[in-house]
Amino acid sequence: MLPPVEYLARMKPFSYLKENELDILARGLEVTLYKPGKIIFKKGKKLKKLYFVREGKVGIFDGDDLIEIVNEDEMIGIDYSNPAFAARAIEETICFEIELEKVNFLFKRNSRFGDFFRKFFSRKFHSLLKLYDEKGVDEVYAVAVVNIIRKKPVVCRAEDSLRHAVKLMRANDVSSVVVVRDEKPVGIVTHSDLVRVLDEGINLESKVGDVMSSPVEAIDSESPVMDAYLKFVSKAINHLAVVEDGRVVGVISSKDILSRMESYSSLIPLSKRIIKAESLSELKSTFEDVVRAFEDMASSGFDYPSFSITISSIADLMVRKVADIQAFGLTLVAIGDYGRREILFPEVMVGYLGRRMDEKLEILLNGLNEVGMKAEFRALDKFDFDHLDSRYIYGDGGAYVRFKEGLTPFLTEEVAMELIEKAKKEDDLISAIIDLTRAFAILNMDTTSRQTRERLLLFGIKYLPENLVNDLMEFYLALRKIELLIRFGRRREKIDDVVRRKSSEVLRELQSWLREKF
Secondary structure (H helix, E strand, C coil): CCCHHHHHCCCCCHHHCCHHHHHHHHCCEEEEEECCCCEEECCCCCCCEEEEEEECCEEEEECCEEEEEECCCCEECCCCCCCCCEEEECCCEEEEEEEHHHHHHHHHHCHHHHHHHHHHHCCCHHHHHHCCCCCCCCCHHHCEHHHHCCCCCCEECCCCEHHHHHHHHHHHCCCEEEEEECCEEEEEEEHHHHHHHHHCCCCCCCEHHHCCECCCCEEECCCEHHHHHHHHHHHCCCEEEEEECCEEEEEEEHHHHHHHHHHHCCHHHHHHHHHHCCCHHHHHHHHHHHHHHHHHHHHHCCCHHHHHHHHHHHHHHHHHHHHHHCCCCCEEEECHHHHCCCCCCCEEEEEEECCCCHHHHHHHHHHHHHHCCEEEEEECCCCCHHHHHCEEEECCHHHHHHHHHCCHHHCCHHHHHHHHHHHHHCCCHHHHHHHHHHHHHHHCCCCCCCCHHHHHHHHHHHHCCHHHHHHHHHHHHHHHHHHHHHHCCCCCCHHHHHHHHHHHHHHHHHHHHHHHHC
């Protein structure tokens, strides 16, 4: 068996300590053997030690009730300064016992070591997981396009002259002017259009409406940068109008996107290959490279909401491309986790609108499976809670708008309460939070497909105590991140077990609060 300090030095957070700091730790460390049933610390007695379980199992008890089991290579004592519970050995157990005075001294001396425990104390487990990453992946792909708009939109009317459009471009130093009617975009005139106009000898007194590109390609202000990039490539355009509630709030160019993404470009050539693919075999080869790129990103560290948005954008592109290759005739809608952009890649849940065509569905399903996706299809003819998390992917956009409008009769307090009752009975925190945030969305008549994190931020604070909202946020993101890391091949870490165990405590707190208030 390795000496205690040498063993600890291989474990996070002790691996953050320098050699001289480990020497300080060693001077305050004892090794103790506990027989089964032996008390390690009593309820209410102030702790002076941090306990690291080297071998065996320790139970945390509230009276005779076992509420938690601490396993090998896990710690107790860091969140029980004045314990409300007692700890005793369940089986023969060896503990490394470290003086808290020494640990507190090292908190101040080593910022990374201290940061670990501060995040642990405050239950910031999503942030804590980032300390396990050696380097971070920029959130560039998931940034909302509204955040990269450089200038206010320059607009004109279809009745204005081309000369007026030229003056607007020069005065505002822009390469495009959006043509609007009642503040809504109906077309766009770009520098390239004006060059073409001059080459064709068209009079500059001609109306803008005679030469504008229409309809204008637009993107919602909250869409991720990755979606904008994919639109530029697939539509072979250089400008996109950014809209919010149908109104133009800005214009972005392909240069804006590429300048932001160029140093994080592993997905750029891959997305181009997907768009250009003409067969399922080409898509399969590209998909394998996409998976490897995601594995690299996962092993480098990432912010869960950003990474899952990026993955969802690529999944959307794959679904559309397979549907295109197979001339699919139905309207496709992302629902459930996939609809919220919280995909457990490569699994996607896809709803379809239109007359059921078993042969077509089977062909599309086989096509997605062949390229590496794992798809589940559902008819959207009967209301389901997953429909609250729907996004348009492919087909008749008008049919999707009508489907969304058809959800309104189900946005009732009765349905919301049904979801809250469901949350009270869930066995895992992820499911309970999804139920609850869907209920909050219904109570606010919100049918927008949002990530769970966003729903907690928007609506959670209206109904829940702020500290509970913060805990739910941290644990939800941490648990989903662990799922995704393991999906991409990362081995299980001890911190994963700690997060899952602590999440059970938060689930009990949440359900207790819900039973009291609802």
